[in-house]
Amino acid sequence: ETGVTQSPTHLIKTRGQQVTLRCSSQSGHNTVSWYQQALGQGPQFIFQYYREEENGRGNFPPRFSGLQFPNYSSELNVNALELDDSALYLCASSGPYGISNTGELFFGEGSRLTVL
Amino acid sequence: AQSVAQPEDQVNVAEGNPLTVKCTYSVSGNPYLFWYVQYPNRGLQFLLKYITGDNLVKGSYGFEAEFNKSQTSFHLKKPSALVSDSALYFCAVRDPENTDKLIFGTGTRLQVFP
Numbered sequence: 218e219t220g221v222t223q224s225p226t227h228l229i230k231t232r233g234q235q236v237t238l239r240c241s242s243q244s245g246h247n248t249v250s251w252y253q254q255a256l257g258q259g260p261q262f263i264f265q266y267y268r269e270e271e272n273g274r275g276n277f278p279p280r281f282s283g284l285q286f287p288n289y290s291s292e293l294n295v296n297a298l299e300l301d302d303s304a305l306y307l308c309a310s311s312g313p314y315g316i317s318n319t320g321e322l323f324f325g326e327g328s329r330l331t332v333l
Numbered sequence: 334a335q336s337v338a339q340p341e342d343q344v345n346v347a348e349g350n351p352l353t354v355k356c357t358y359s360v361s362g363n364p365y366l367f368w369y370v371q372y373p374n375r376g377l378q379f380l381l382k383y384i385t386g387d388n389l390v391k392g393s394y395g396f397e398a399e400f401n402k403s404q405t406s407f408h409l410k411k412p413s414a415l416v417s418d419s420a421l422y423f424c425a426v427r428d429p430e431n432t433d434k435l436i437f438g439t440g441t442r443l444q445v446f447p
Binding site: 221248250252257258259260261262265267272273275307309311321322323324325326327 | 337367369374375376377378379382423425428431433434435436437438439440
């Protein structure tokens with residue numbers, strides 16, 4: 218069983234630039250969620266994708282956008298980067314019946330973004 | 334609004350002693366509660382969950398948690414701490430309005446001393 222994988226693991230950008238982060242979900246999982254974890258904080262929900270459609274969004278501006286592909290992998294795009302976007306971005310996948318059934322989100326190890 | 338509170342930024346305990354990491358929640362309806370652990374430079378790993386049933390839930394690595402509805406708490410416990418338990422622990426509650434979304438607390442750093 219392949220776990221959740223994310224790329225890149227680390228990256229540095231400057232203010233105003235754009236970034237794309239990638240995630241491959243665990244085998245058989247069709248729901249992917251993205252979380253932002255700022256330093257010293259708990260993860261904050263950005264959005265979720267199910268069957269290539271956005272299925273719920275947290276309190277993040279529209280410059281945070283995403284995609285899900287037919288193989289359930291996903292991308293997180295952030296435009297017009299700001300200093301406060303510096304964080305660990307976590308991707309999580311859940312099975313066909315969601316966490317209500319399995320009770321578990323499977324997290325990748327994250328992409329650490331630094332904005333200078 | 335749904336929320337989770339972890340009142341302690343850090344918990345220090347000697348190896349071999351029992352440990353408790355506290356969590357309280359505020360959610361409409363029946364809560365689905367979770368504990369996750371994060372080791373340095375790693376993602377989150379699932380420890381245990383409460384959905385229904387017995388108030389004492391057993392999880393991975395010898396951890397357990399006690400659900401207390403009257404106190405709206407879900408404290409994480411372990412009878413005998415190990416140095417390797419040192420990590421960042423997050424309590425989370427499922428958002429009843431988005432059943433695959435978790436709302437996390439701010440985390441508690443557990444430090445186990447030899």
